Structure formats: structure tokens, C-alpha cells
Amino acid sequence: MKYLILMLLSLCSYSIDLSGQIIMPTPGKIERADGRLRLQGKIRMYAEESPGSFIRLFYEKLVPESAVEWCKEEVNSHISWKKDVTLPAEGYRIRVTPERIIVRAADDAGFIYAIQSLRQWNTGEERGLIFPCVEITDFPRVKWRSFMLDSGRQYQKVSTIKKYIDMASMLKMNYFHWHLTEGLGWRIEIKRYPFLTRIGAFVGQGPEQQGFYSQEEVKEIIGYAADRGITVVPEIDMPGHAEAALNAYPRLGCFNVAVKVPQSGFTQNIFCAGKDSTLIFLKNVLDEVCRMFPSAYIHLGGDEAPKGNWDKCPDCRSRIEKEKLKDSHDLQLWFSARMADYLKQKGRKAIFWGDVIYKDGYPLPDNVVIQWWNWRGHRDLALKNAIRHNYPVICGTNYYTYLNFPLTPWKGYTQARTFDLEDVYLHNPSYRPREENPLILGMSSALWTDDGVTESMIDRRVFPRILALAEQMWHSGNPENFDEFYGKVLSKQLWFEQQGYSFGPALKEDAGTNYKWD
Structure with missing residues (x-):
């Protein structure tokens, strides 16, 4: 009842406010002014220097290129674009007067975020663009802001991948973490090893567990993301979550046999760290991955890798003895170090899930980044150990950033x-x-696709909770109280739905006990 009253009050208050536009995530500073700017017909634009790729997003989302006329004098323009190196990286400033819009940004990323803010600030519809007068100064709270989609357990169409890249850009994130390999599917074409996709992409049983992304499709997605200020970070999980690859190439495992693919969870069938041939295979995979992805970061997984097979494998036991390692966990650290060193030779950084540093052991190289995730099982152990060893950390705890966790119990998700x-x-x-x-x-x-989270189920899990996460990533000021933030979410819901995103319930009391998550 409390939130029903809040919803009605917030909707009324925001609709009464003439300039009551809301931008999410919340800009650092908004100074409203009287008046508005209406743009229609031919739009004259000015840029101090040749505009970068960000202008393609402007043409796509606000004004088509055919409706733009570039002018040589700013005084004649409706919109001007200016580089401002005094702003923080990725920062921007927008000034709207009754005559024109002036956009200043530190870099192309800042211009992209300015465009995303202008999209939300626009009150016009078919009649053209209408912008209430305002000055907005904005920049990110933290450097790394990402959304991860699990395409390993469930395959999504290319158009769906683009949809969530669009979402990440709208919410001013700068990385799209793409989970591409799993026990239930190997989703990225590796030309040197065609069975990875010929067999490994089809080991799942569900209709949305069949398929992979060709290298041409991958390049298309990377370019699409780049135009939206998003870097695509691929994840090739190793040594665990490898059952699909081990079905395609059984020799990569400890015992040279095809393995059973779990329809949920994971098994002790992981890549063999004792065989030089397995390491060579994975390095060859990384060669092709690095040729496809320009990202400075390559995610190598490293989570949930049971060592039962390694404990029995003659090759792994021999490796432990030869390298003077303590145990199978130390062997995983040695294996991870070899892969990270290989990426270092290519000028890349390696991201690992926090599992690799739960215990001390073989040292990892200095190009390693740790992604802290397992709050439920290990609290902040990975965070503390990473900082103690001087590794950069990305914070993405399963509570409360894993958006596959529903609001109410569903399948394997208990209360x-x-x-x-x-x-x-x-x-x-x-x-x-x-x-x-x-x-x-x-x-x-993150949105993992455990327990059969298919394409049609994603939106209602992601929205509206992703708005809180985006706010925490981006907003550089002090946080509002929850009631104020929730009012903004309710008021902005229609806008996001018009962009093609469906909302699920925001609060457990909204979902009740009978909400259908599938």
C-alpha cells in the first residue's frame, strides 16, 4: 500500500512539473531554466572538428542524416558539438537555450552519453524534438560499468545481442561482457577447430540451445557496440564449464573420452592442465579470439572448476610434481598464469572470476584483473585477497547484481x-x-541463463532492477533515498517500454506469490 500511494504521488508530481524530464541514470548536476527549444525540419549543426563515430548514433536515434545540414558558423547552428578536455573522461555538458543546444564532451564516449541523455530529455514525439531549457553536467562515478549476457547456456539471436548492447549504452555502461562458452554450448566460431561449433554448439537439448556466432557476426556485433560506446569483452571459460568443448574434442580432457553434458550445473570434466597439447589448443583459440576482439580485456573465466579429475589424472599429477606445485588448486593458478602470460604477450589483460584467489599459491602475472562475484558463498574474500595482491577488481556480486535471480522463487531459485x-x-x-x-x-x-532463461524471459528479470545498478555505476553525486529513486523508476517506465523493453515487477509485494517468471 505504501508504494501504491508513492506511485500515484510521483506520477502526479512529475507530470505537473513542466520541465519534469527524468534522465536515468541520474546526471551529476541538472540546472533547469525557463523556456524550451523546438527543432523540426532541417537541423543545422556545427562542430569545431570533424565529428567522430558518435554522430552515427545521433543520426539513428534523434535526427536522420538527411535532415541535417552542417554549417560553418556556430551562430547559425541549432546544435553544436565541442571537445572540452577540462571535463573528466567520458564526461559531458549539455546546455539547452531557446536558440540552440551546445554539447561539450571530453571524448567520443562523452558525446555518446550526451546523446543518450538528449534522447531521454526530449519531450517531443511525431511533431519534432522539444527540449526544455537546462544545463547538465555529468560524468561517471566509476570507470568500469558492464552488463554480462550468458549466451553459453542459451543461444540468443544477433538482434537480441544488439538489443542489450543498446540497453547498456542507454544506461551509460561502457562494457558488454559476452559469456560465449559453457558446458551447454560453445557459441563462437573458431576456424582452426570447427568441431567446437559443429558439435559443441548443439549439445544442449532445448530449442534455444542450438547455434553459434560466426566470426562475421561477431565482427558485426563489435562494430555495432563501438558505435554506442561499448567495448565487447569475450569470455572463454577455462578450465571449467568445458563440457561442450570436451564433447567436440575429447582429447582436451584428462581421460580422452567424450563427457556427459549436464543440463544444469557443472561437472568435474574440465580442461586437462597436465597436457601440453591442451594448452596449445587453448592458446590457438585465444589467437583467433584476439584477432576478432580489439578489447584490451579478455575474460578467461576460472570459476567453478572441480578438481576431482585433476586429482586422479596422471598428466596433472606429473605437472604438479614437475612445477613443484602444492595441489590441484595451485595447478589451476599455474594454468591461469600460463594463459594470462600468453595474453600479456598480445598486449591484453586477463580477467578471472574470484575463485582463482580464494587461496594463495602460484603467482598470477601483473596483467590480471579479478571479478568478485560469490558473495553468497565467500562474502568479500576475493575482494580482500585481490587487493592484498595488488590486482584490480571488478565488483559484481551475485547478491545483488545477478539479474537472473528472480524476485520470488522459481525453479532452482529458492527464497x-x-x-x-x-x-x-x-x-x-x-x-x-x-x-x-x-x-x-x-x-x-549480469544475466545468466541457468534453468532455461530464454530470450522472452530476459526483459522482465532485467527491468527495472538494472536501473538501480546503472544508477550505482554512473551517478557521481550522493544517492537519493529509495522512495525518490523508486518514483523516478515508475515515471520512466513508459519511456523504456517505448524503446522495446518489458518491465517485470519492481518489488516482491508487486510480484506476489503467483507471478509467472517463464
């Missing part, structure tokens, strides 16, 4: 694995003070 918008906003352990430690790069969010 203990549920959370709502208020939980995210008030209790997210990944939301760390900026000044806590310079090694903390930022925050991540």
Missing part, C-alpha cells in the same frame, strides 16, 4: 536466492565508495 529493486538499491555489496581503493575499477551486472 534465499531472490531480491528486488529495493534490495539492490539499499544493500548491494558491489556498490563501494569511490575512495575506498583505487584498485576497484567499478561494477558489473
Whole structure:
């Protein structure tokens, strides 16, 4: 009842306010002014220097290129674009007067975020563009802001991948973490090893577990993301979650046999760290991955890798003895170090899930980044150990950034694995003070597709909780109280739905006990 009253009050208050536009995530500073700018017909634009690729997003989302006329004098323009190196990286400033819009940005990313803010600030519809007068100054709270989509357990269409890249850009994120390999599917074409996709992409049983992305499709997606200020970070999980690859090439495992593919969870069938041939195979895979992805970061997984087979494997036991390692966990560290060193030779950084540093052991190289995830099982152990060893950290704890966790119980998700918008906003352990430690790069969010989360189920899990996570990643000021933030979410819901995103319930009391998550 409390939130029903809040909803009615917030909708009324925002509709009464003439300039009551809302931008999410919230800009650092908004100074409203009287008046508005209406743009229609031919739009004259000015740029101090040749505009970068960001202008393609402007043409696509606000004004088609055919309706734009470039002019040589700013005084004649409706919109001007100016580079401003005094702004922080990725920062921007927008000034709207009754005569024109002036956009200043530190870099192309800043211009992209300015465009995303202008999209939300526009009050016009078919009649053209209408912008209430305002001055907005904005920049990100943290450097790393990402959304991860699990395409390993469930395959999504290319258009769906683009949809969530669009979402990430709208919410001013700068990385799209693409989980491409799993026990239930190997989704990326590796030309040197065609069975990875010929067999490995079709080991799942469900209709949305069949398929892979060709290298041409991958390049298309990378380019699409780049135009939206998004870097695509691929994840090739190793040594665990490898059952699909081991079905395609059984020799990569410890015992040279095709393995059973689990329809949920994971098994002890992981890549063999004792065979030189397995390491060579994985390095060859990384060669092709690095040729496709220009990202400075390559995610190598490293989570949930049971060592039962390694403990029995003669090759792994021999490796442990030869390298003077302590145990199978130390062997995983040695294996991870070899892969990270290989990426270092290519000028790349390796991201690993926090599992690799739960215990000390063989040292990892200095190009390693740790992604802290397992709050439920290990609390902040990975965060503390990473900082103690001087590794940069991405904070993305399963509570409360894993958006596959529903608001109410569903299939394998018990009550203990549920959370709502208020939980995210008030209790997210990944939301760390900026000044806590310079090694903390930022925050991540994720949508895993465990238990058959197919394409049609994604939106209602992601929205509206992703708005709280985006706010924590981006907003550089002090956080509002939850009631104020929730009012903004309710008022902005229609806009996001018009962009093609469906909302699920925000609060557990909204979902009740009978909400259908599938």
C-alpha cells in the first residue's frame, strides 16, 4: 500500500512539473531554466572538428542524416558539438537555450552519453524534438560499468545481442561482457577447430540451445557496440564449464573420452592442465579470439572448476610434481598464469572470476584483473585477497547484481536466492565508495541463463532492477533515498517500454506469490 500511494504521488508530481524530464541514470548536476527549444525540419549543426563515430548514433536515434545540414558558423547552428578536455573522461555538458543546444564532451564516449541523455530529455514525439531549457553536467562515478549476457547456456539471436548492447549504452555502461562458452554450448566460431561449433554448439537439448556466432557476426556485433560506446569483452571459460568443448574434442580432457553434458550445473570434466597439447589448443583459440576482439580485456573465466579429475589424472599429477606445485588448486593458478602470460604477450589483460584467489599459491602475472562475484558463498574474500595482491577488481556480486535471480522463487531459485529493486538499491555489496581503493575499477551486472532463461524471459528479470545498478555505476553525486529513486523508476517506465523493453515487477509485494517468471 505504501508504494501504491508513492506511485500515484510521483506520477502526479512529475507530470505537473513542466520541465519534469527524468534522465536515468541520474546526471551529476541538472540546472533547469525557463523556456524550451523546438527543432523540426532541417537541423543545422556545427562542430569545431570533424565529428567522430558518435554522430552515427545521433543520426539513428534523434535526427536522420538527411535532415541535417552542417554549417560553418556556430551562430547559425541549432546544435553544436565541442571537445572540452577540462571535463573528466567520458564526461559531458549539455546546455539547452531557446536558440540552440551546445554539447561539450571530453571524448567520443562523452558525446555518446550526451546523446543518450538528449534522447531521454526530449519531450517531443511525431511533431519534432522539444527540449526544455537546462544545463547538465555529468560524468561517471566509476570507470568500469558492464552488463554480462550468458549466451553459453542459451543461444540468443544477433538482434537480441544488439538489443542489450543498446540497453547498456542507454544506461551509460561502457562494457558488454559476452559469456560465449559453457558446458551447454560453445557459441563462437573458431576456424582452426570447427568441431567446437559443429558439435559443441548443439549439445544442449532445448530449442534455444542450438547455434553459434560466426566470426562475421561477431565482427558485426563489435562494430555495432563501438558505435554506442561499448567495448565487447569475450569470455572463454577455462578450465571449467568445458563440457561442450570436451564433447567436440575429447582429447582436451584428462581421460580422452567424450563427457556427459549436464543440463544444469557443472561437472568435474574440465580442461586437462597436465597436457601440453591442451594448452596449445587453448592458446590457438585465444589467437583467433584476439584477432576478432580489439578489447584490451579478455575474460578467461576460472570459476567453478572441480578438481576431482585433476586429482586422479596422471598428466596433472606429473605437472604438479614437475612445477613443484602444492595441489590441484595451485595447478589451476599455474594454468591461469600460463594463459594470462600468453595474453600479456598480445598486449591484453586477463580477467578471472574470484575463485582463482580464494587461496594463495602460484603467482598470477601483473596483467590480471579479478571479478568478485560469490558473495553468497565467500562474502568479500576475493575482494580482500585481490587487493592484498595488488590486482584490480571488478565488483559484481551475485547478491545483488545477478539479474537472473528472480524476485520470488522459481525453479532452482529458492527464497534465499531472490531480491528486488529495493534490495539492490539499499544493500548491494558491489556498490563501494569511490575512495575506498583505487584498485576497484567499478561494477558489473549480469544475466545468466541457468534453468532455461530464454530470450522472452530476459526483459522482465532485467527491468527495472538494472536501473538501480546503472544508477550505482554512473551517478557521481550522493544517492537519493529509495522512495525518490523508486518514483523516478515508475515515471520512466513508459519511456523504456517505448524503446522495446518489458518491465517485470519492481518489488516482491508487486510480484506476489503467483507471478509467472517463464
